[in-house]
Amino acid sequence: MATIAKTSLVESKKTGESSSGMKSPAPFLLKTYDLLEEEEERGKREKFQESGGNDEQRTISWNEDGTGFVVWSPAEFSELTLPKYFKHNNFSSFIRQLNTYGFKKIASKRWEFQHEKFRRGCRHLLKEISRKRSDPSCFPQYLKSCHHENNTEEISNSRLLLVEKNMNLRKEKLELQMQIAHFKNLHVKLWECISQCMAIQQQKKDRKLC
Amino acid sequence: MATIAKTSLVESKKTGESSSGMKSPAPFLLKTYDLLEEEEERGKREKFQESGGNDEQRTISWNEDGTGFVVWSPAEFSELTLPKYFKHNNFSSFIRQLNTYGFKKIASKRWEFQHEKFRRGCRHLLKEISRKRSDPSCFPQYLKSCHHENNTEEISNSRLLLVEKNMNLRKEKLELQMQIAHFKNLHVKLWECISQCMAIQQQKKDRKLC
DNA sequence: GGGAATATTCCC
């Protein structure tokens, strides 16, 4: 059984600036991000030292364009890398966390994962990533059983259900509105771009006419 | 920082006989029980070997009548014993678990804990101990505000209101989604436009060069 | 002590 060692990284959890209003990213995300940077760094060092060795024995790395990452060797990754950053050495637990935070597996034949807000060079984006709430229309298990106990409770339960769905819809609405704002912004820029193009062409025409 | 090593004990989790109808005790209880037995055993061995040493350097042991246990040295216990059985070396996390399972601290001046069903020689009793449920009469925090209604009419009225709001939100969401689809469409066209502009300008340049 | 967020495990 592998040795599980805590590194000083575990402490980095508390570095989120609590004085300012900044929320800090989830420990899992920070660790995974740092892990990628550090493993890549380590890879380079080793390649440099034993130049001539096969440099394709990477364990984990960002993908080409830095929009995701690939675990090249789950076995090695689990045995050696995971316990340096987490309290376990199970690949499946790592995957479970990725799913919890909304990462997607984007290749069928290799362990490549992606999340919109998780990309090379964008450590600051991590705080935008949040855990998926387990379906809010569901109640704690111990409430499920008391659905037919008596009328009042049943009503109040279904009412709670409504309230929750309501909240969820509000949230979704907000997100959509934000998306739209983003689009509008982009639009303005695209129009600027187009009008510039037009202006240039117009200038050229004018010049010809002179 | 201490080294956290998994022992084979971690595996004992799965030994609960699943074929018969027996439920197995929570891992925390089994580990704590085994830990007590094994540390006591270890203490005896060491006392035997270096006879003459002070035998009072126990770290943890059952109390006199075996109805509870005492952590004699929290520091040593945390640093050396905990990581052999758990994925951490924090005394406070251990205490948190004890509280979760309903143990009581029964002495003011030492770390002595007790639970009715946790006693020396009664490993079989462990399965009677269960986690304290966080008060089931409490709802998720975001639901707490809507707890105070009395008569049925009032309830059904507010319920209708909710249903209505809900419907409205759904509608709004749909509209937003349509807007977004529209934007995406426009985007594609704007890009086409831009690339055409670019192409034209390129053509003109090419012509000049000829 | 215990509520609540996050992590890890187990299981479908």
Add this chain to the structure above:
DNA sequence: GGGAATATTCCC
């Protein structure tokens, strides 16, 4: 993939 139980951490 994800629900749910348990473990660990953080905070009051």
